Structures are given as C-alpha cells and as structure tokens.
Amino acid sequence: MLLQIKNMVCNRCIKVVKDELEKIGQTVNSIKLGEVELEGTLSNHQLERVKSVLEDNGFELLEDKQSKLIELTKNLIIELVHSKDPIKLHINLSDHLSAFLNVDYSYLSNLFSSFEGITIEKYLILQRIEKAKELxxxxxxxxxxxxYQLGYSSVAHLSSQFKKTTGLTPSxxxxLRDSSRKALDKVGGQQ
Structure with a gap:
C-alpha cells in the first residue's frame, strides 16, 4: 500500500518514519521523500495506528489527491535543490513538474498557490536560499x-535573490555566522 506523507522532507525524516512504522509491525517495502510503500493492505485499525504514529512524530498522512499533488511538488523541488547534480537545477521547472506529475502546469501552479499561499517559483527560490545559507x-x-550548484545564472542573481529574501547579502x-536557517518543512507558505 502506497502512502503519501506530509512533512517528510529529509533523510532523518525517512529514518524516523521507517523506524516508527516497523515498531508497530509494518513492513516497509520502499521509502523516499513524502512516500512510503507498505507491504499488503491495511485494515482500518492498522491505518488509524499508522496515522497516529505519524502524527506523534510531526508527520501527516495525506488522503486527498490535491494534498498529495502539492506534497509531491514540494518534495520534487526539495530533491532538485538538494541534488548533488547541479545540472538538475538548470532545467525548466514547469516542464519537469508537468512531465513528472503528469498534470498541466497551470493547474498545478494555481493549486499550489491556493494551498500554500505562494507560487511554485517562490517556493523554489525559498528552498534555494535555504540551501545557499547552508552552503x-x-x-x-x-x-x-x-x-552554479543552485542553478543561478550568476553570483549577482544569487546575491539579489538572497538579499531580497533574507534582507542580507551573502557576505x-x-x-554573522548566524544559524537563522529553517527546517525544510518550514520553508514556504502556510505551515
């Protein structure tokens, strides 16, 4: 059974979800950002137990198609930004998302904005800036x-977006050596 999980946005999240599901007797066939595939189907009781364990650890089981699509979009963007292959961020995001999710980009963009309160492009910028802070x-x-690693055309472009987002230049x-970085699941619109 394939489950979509909100706020599962890093490798530690994957480990926590896997460990917690196995503690309650679930067999995890595969797991990646925002998704876990469990062996077999779940009874209503088992599903409620899974939901409870996820919620106890700060995650949420997504059950409607629109929420799943938004979470998949966010996870794809996070994977792109944190990829070790900088070429991935030099792609056309709208084409990539449309092809991967098999949905019209204008529909996805409107849905994302209505759910998150920001555009997909702004979400991408916020993720890139958080990664820039880390680096x-x-x-x-x-x-x-x-x-280059974050897909910017120039240092000036990165610096401009960095200043606009944080109020500070990268320098x-x-x-500051400030640790004003945010957790990945806290970056973006409505949290």
Whole structure:
C-alpha cells in the first residue's frame, strides 16, 4: 500500500518514519521523500495506528489527491535543490513538474498557490536560499560555486535573490555566522 506523507522532507525524516512504522509491525517495502510503500493492505485499525504514529512524530498522512499533488511538488523541488547534480537545477521547472506529475502546469501552479499561499517559483527560490545559507554557513564553496550548484545564472542573481529574501547579502550573512536557517518543512507558505 502506497502512502503519501506530509512533512517528510529529509533523510532523518525517512529514518524516523521507517523506524516508527516497523515498531508497530509494518513492513516497509520502499521509502523516499513524502512516500512510503507498505507491504499488503491495511485494515482500518492498522491505518488509524499508522496515522497516529505519524502524527506523534510531526508527520501527516495525506488522503486527498490535491494534498498529495502539492506534497509531491514540494518534495520534487526539495530533491532538485538538494541534488548533488547541479545540472538538475538548470532545467525548466514547469516542464519537469508537468512531465513528472503528469498534470498541466497551470493547474498545478494555481493549486499550489491556493494551498500554500505562494507560487511554485517562490517556493523554489525559498528552498534555494535555504540551501545557499547552508552552503555559506559551512564555508566550503565560493559564492560562484554556490550560485552554479543552485542553478543561478550568476553570483549577482544569487546575491539579489538572497538579499531580497533574507534582507542580507551573502557576505553579510557569512559574517554573522548566524544559524537563522529553517527546517525544510518550514520553508514556504502556510505551515
């Protein structure tokens, strides 16, 4: 049985969900961001137990198609931003999402905006800026390398979006060594 799970946005989340489901006797066939496939089908009692365990750990079982589509969209964007392959962020996002989710992008865009209170593009920017903060904080890459890795056309473009989003330039942020980063599931619109 395939389940869609809200707020499952990092590798630690995957581990927690897998461990907690196995504790209650569920066999996890596969698991990835926002999705877990359990062996067999679940009785109503088992489903309620799964929901309860997920909620106790800050997750939510998605049961309607629109919520699932929004969560899949968010997870695809997070995977793109955190991919080790910077080429992935140099793709056309609307084409990628439409093809992967098999939905019209204008429908997806309107649905996302109505659910999240921001556009898909703004969500992507917020995710990129959070990743930029992480990379700046750890001080292993130059700003030019960070810009390339995050799919920006130039350092100036990254700096402009960084300042617009955070109120600081990347250099100012670096000087602060501030840990004002957000958890991935807290980035974006309505949380």
């Amino acid at each position: 700046i904080f750890y001080d292993e890459l130059t700003l030019s390398e960070i810009a 100012e942020f670096k000087k």
